[in-house]
Amino acid sequence: MSGIFTYHNFSLQDTPYLEGQVAVVTGGQAGIGKEITAQLLLHGIEKVIVVARDENKFKTAYDEWRVRKGIELTQDDSRVTFVKCDLGDIEDVYAAAKKIKEQTEYIHILICNAGLGIQPITPLNNHGIDPIFTTNCIGHQILTTLLLPLLKKTTSTTPHGTRIVISSSSLHQLCLTLSLPALTHPTKKWPAIHDSVWRYARSKLANILFAKELTRRLQEDDDPGAKKVYVNSFSPGNVVTQQWQGWSEHLGRVVGVVIRGLGRWLGQSVEEGAATAVYLATSPEVSERGIRGGYFVPIAKGEEPTRLARDGDLAREVWDWIDDRVAQMLGENWQSGK
Template sequence: MASSGLINYRKWSLADCPSLTSKIAIVTGGNAGIGREIVAQLLKKDIEKVYVLARSKEHFSEAEMFWRNEHKIENVESRVEFLECTLSDMVTTKRVADGLVGRLERLDILINNAGLPTIPDYTLSPQGIETIWATNVIGTFVLTNILLPTLESTAEKYGDSRIVVTSSSFHMGCQELKLDLLKSPTRVKSPDAIDSCWRYARSKLGNLLFTKELAKRLEKRGSSKVYANCFFPGNIPTGAMDTWKELFGPLGYLMKANFWVLGQSTTDGAATALYLAAAPEVVERNQKGSYFCPVAAEDDTSALAKDKDLAKNVWYWCDGQVTDALGRGWDEQKGDGEGNGEGEEKAPSEEEKGGEIEILQSVEVIGAIPAS
């Protein structure tokens, strides 16, 4: 029940969040929904600067009014900067990330919150990868790896830094991951509603596997002061759930309405993100590569999300796809370090891996677990 978000385990409160004076944060998707509330709470804790990476400048302008009018936050224009970024496109994401590297002397918090929901249409990214996975997983992979040296140097100089990745209880609805299907030109499942839900669940599983592998690699390269964790914000009736109406008709309306009563608020969703981004308890408890549900409660995942070999293969696959699109050395920081530290594992060559990596699981289940 905890993992589904139907019960809140309030382990922490926003009132417990320390001051974030002088800290710098990046929040993807910080212009709407849960991301907008995350930015609001960072600002209320006196953070110096937040960079919001998102697609819609119009939604960002609406968010600015929300921060000023609803939260009474001052100096929004100077403290929050919008950077247009389409995470489904590796080229765009790299360009934005490289630009940030050239500007930032420190980066304390990276919150990978942006993501596509259960979109009805089946499309591929500019690099030929299924769009939900390309946005939710590949975009996060590219951005995080390019910014990693800045996060590491910040941790060494100021004590620690945090990487937070938004996942969902919906990851439990994916009990099969075949990497070759991520580039399928057509839908894998039918009807369309089931396919859309499964693709979303698959991407949320990908977020978890990425975070766990990232935490392992950070330890291996000696970056013990960078804390990477994953969280489920809760069943929050945001605009992301509007696609349910198109997928399920009247039932979709009822599903969203249900979460106005049984779900969480955007403040609850933001609270877990703030815990992972700022709470000293994360350092004290050495919480790394873990999964959290509302509010700030460490929770269990599906068996597939615990598969270490699968996590490594997903990393290899993502790195291979990005390398094919952007070239080797795509994650190097120009002028002040490289994106892969000593001892860092890269995707094996075709000879090393013996052909295409393929993960097969015999069970295939689509769960009706609410998504974030």
């Protein structure tokens, strides 16, 4: 089970050289995303566009990448650029996609990594939707939809196709039902930690469903490039990052320290947490074996998610629900980006 055992089906040292490739990484300035960005840079990628809310955190990460052996970034190096975006704000995501398309005509890798964790937050956001679900799911569906034409186009330039990698979690197993109307109503579960964990689990279930439904749509797409876009989801495992501070906010400092200590002891390192994403984003094995719509645990091991996460009808319902909500705010033809 993810988080307890760490399989070793891939090593970061086996990452292929990525010369000439362009990647977009949401949340690429902190935690696991920062390590994913570092690994892409270490293996020669031409450009990484980091999409995130906090530019100061990006600048701090940039200074760390600069001094990391093997990366060799100069001051204001164009190999890494920053696009400010709040994934919980639908209009902001739309604007960020436009900025990305102004920076590049090709995208080889899109890693949907950013997200809200288990933390006390307001029940609903300004859009009237659960903010955890908006940030972790809706924002990424908007961004992916708007960047998908570039990913399809780019397949003609690479023998191993282009990749979309979506971060999920083994905690998706805690969500046993997904009611779409409930996304626009406070869940009111007690205690508060139960509510936050459950809402987080619901969003991580939806991430797996998103990968499944996007895969289905690409396979049915008439665009010849669509079938060369490989979409998969993964759990990074139990990696203690800043998000784990949420346990202290809910349960108090001492309990939070204990939980984070157990996570470090029983879980994965940041490098191990990033490795599965790097495997799915770069390994020729993904295209050679036709790996698409899968769910992976550390490191690079395919695993069956829950029955609900394999429900194709539910995956379509969630996709259509998100699409409809976004259309209400951005207009019926929002997918065209015009």
